Amino acid sequence: MGYKVAVLPGDGIGPEVTAAAETVLQKVASLAGFTVELERAEIGGSAIEASGHPFPRATEELVHRADAVLLGAVGGPRWANHPVTPEQGLLLLRESLGLFANLRPFEVFAGLESASPLKRPPSRGVIVRELLGGLYYGTPRGRGLRADRVFEAYDTSRYSVPEIERIARIGFQLAEREGVPLVSVDKANVLETSKLWRETVTRMADEYPGVSLVHRYVDAAAAELVTAPDRYRVAICENLFGDILSDLTGGLVGSLGVMASATVRQFDPDLGLYEPIHGSAPDIAGQGISNPLGAIGSVAMMLEWSFGLPDAAVALNQAVRRAVSGGVRTPDLGGQATTQDMTESVLAELEHAF
Ligand SMILES: NC(=O)c1ccc[n+]([C@@H]2O[C@H](COP(=O)([O-])OP(=O)(O)OC[C@H]3O[C@@H](n4cnc5c(N)ncnc54)[C@H](O)[C@@H]3O)[C@@H](O)[C@H]2O)c1
Ligand SMILES: CC(C)[C@H](C(=O)O)[C@@H](O)C(=O)O
Numbered sequence: 001m002g003y004k005v006a007v008l009p010g011d012g013i014g015p016e017v018t019a020a021a022e023t024v025l026q027k028v029a030s031l032a033g034f035t036v037e038l039e040r041a042e043i044g045g046s047a048i049e050a051s052g053h054p055f056p057r058a059t060e061e062l063v064h065r066a067d068a069v070l071l072g073a074v075g076g077p078r079w080a081n082h083p084v085t086p087e088q089g090l091l092l093l094r095e096s097l098g099l100f101a102n103l104r105p106f107e108v109f110a111g112l113e114s115a116s117p118l119k120r121p122p123s124r125g126v127i128v129r130e131l132l133g134g135l136y137y138g139t140p141r142g143r144g145l146r147a148d149r150v151f152e153a154y155d156t157s158r159y160s161v162p163e164i165e166r167i168a169r170i171g172f173q174l175a176e177r178e179g180v181p182l183v184s185v186d187k188a189n190v191l192e193t194s195k196l197w198r199e200t201v202t203r204m205a206d207e208y209p210g211v212s213l214v215h216r217y218v219d220a221a222a223a224e225l226v227t228a229p230d231r232y233r234v235a236i237c238e239n240l241f242g243d244i245l246s247d248l249t250g251g252l253v254g255s256l257g258v259m260a261s262a263t264v265r266q267f268d269p270d271l272g273l274y275e276p277i278h279g280s281a282p283d284i285a286g287q288g289i290s291n292p293l294g295a296i297g298s299v300a301m302m303l304e305w306s307f308g309l310p311d312a313a314v315a316l317n318q319a320v321r322r323a324v325s326g327g328v329r330t331p332d333l334g335g336q337a338t339t340q341d342m343t344e345s346v347l348a349e350l351e352h353a354f
């Protein structure tokens with residue numbers, strides 16, 4: 001078998017962590033007996049530098065020819081005031097691919113319990129973030145002078161019933177597969193979009209009699225994720241809530257650097273977008289000390305969700321966990337290892353995992 005992967009390194013630590021992930025993917029391919037063709041393209045600030053636009057046409061064409069897309073990170077202070085920002089390039093990429101279910105798992109790896117600020121760290125869970133709706137894409141949005149000559153800015157949140165149904169279906173199916181409750185997070189005590197979200201998810205629950213459905217308001221969910229994270233084995237939420245809560249879970253497990261993600265549209269193997277949840281980390285970019293595990297974990301999700309190779313995904317995840325329990329730690333986890341040290345430990349463990 002052969003797979004085509006579009007690699008979009010982006011900005012800051014993006015190129016460092018994607019280089020690590022590419023090496024690991026090639027190694028898994030050679031051990032598991034498949035081939036990967038990696039082709040790179042620009043996105044974000046680096047694309048602005050090269051062509052004036054954060055999501056150039058050549059990048060769009062490449063991602064649509066690929067079986068999977070691996071992205072590093074975009075953004076940085078240099079482009080914060082550019083008329084079209086690197087972050088808009090990422091939103092255009094997600095929209096162009098039409099992938100709406102962003103799975104953001106969290107887990108405290110054995111040996112990393114002390115990295116968590118919690119006395120009783122969570123075992124594992126997943127935030128299922130809706131990725132193509134809400135405030136990120138709703139119109140009208142803009143800024144300007146009101147009739148009373150006061151300057152204002154505005155965004156609009158919109159969710160249609162089909163948009164809510166398709167993300168809820170992914171959540172119900174995941175909860176069913178795991179045999180755990182589904183937690184639906186909203187702000188239905190205030191927001192119209194959340195009221196529709198809660199009504200729609202509640203109506204769908206009849207189709208999944210084996211799944212118990214729990215509703216939580218997002219503010220209470222933020223507290224409960226800290227005090228009782230194990231109640232959140234599968235949680236679904238709208239775009240902005242998912243952005244915030246998934247970084248919160250990154251804090252719970254000790255570092256954003258280990259957090260992976262996959263964005264998909266269905267359960268069967270299909271095109272997917274794989275990106276660590278962290279950003280371009282301008283504070284440590286270029287030092288060779290970024291944690292590559294978020295990007296490497298995203299490759300494991302690619303093996304499962306785009307290539308349909310769950311055994312290879314398990315083997316890679318095991319290699320990562322063995323590398324961590326062997327003691328290799330980048331500075332975000334309290335150690336002194338470099339990106340390369342950590343990557344080499346995973347590569348060495350991979351030899352024993354197949
Ligand atoms: N998906 C993306 O491309 C993405 C995600 C989030 C933020 N951003 C962008 O990144 C830029 C910086 O944003 P920010 O500073 O708020 O968030 P960030 O995630 O880049 O960094 C937050 C903190 O986490 C640390 N960190 C993040 N990833 C790490 C890793 N792999 N290893 C070690 N430490 C890591 C950073 O050093 C920093 O201290 C902004 O332009 C923002 O818009 C992009
Ligand atoms: C950079 C930004 C557009 C992005 C988001 O908000 O989705 C990031 O924070 C993320 O979590 O992937």
Ligand SMILES: [Mg+2]
Nearest residue numbers: 243244247277
């Ligand atoms: Mg984010």
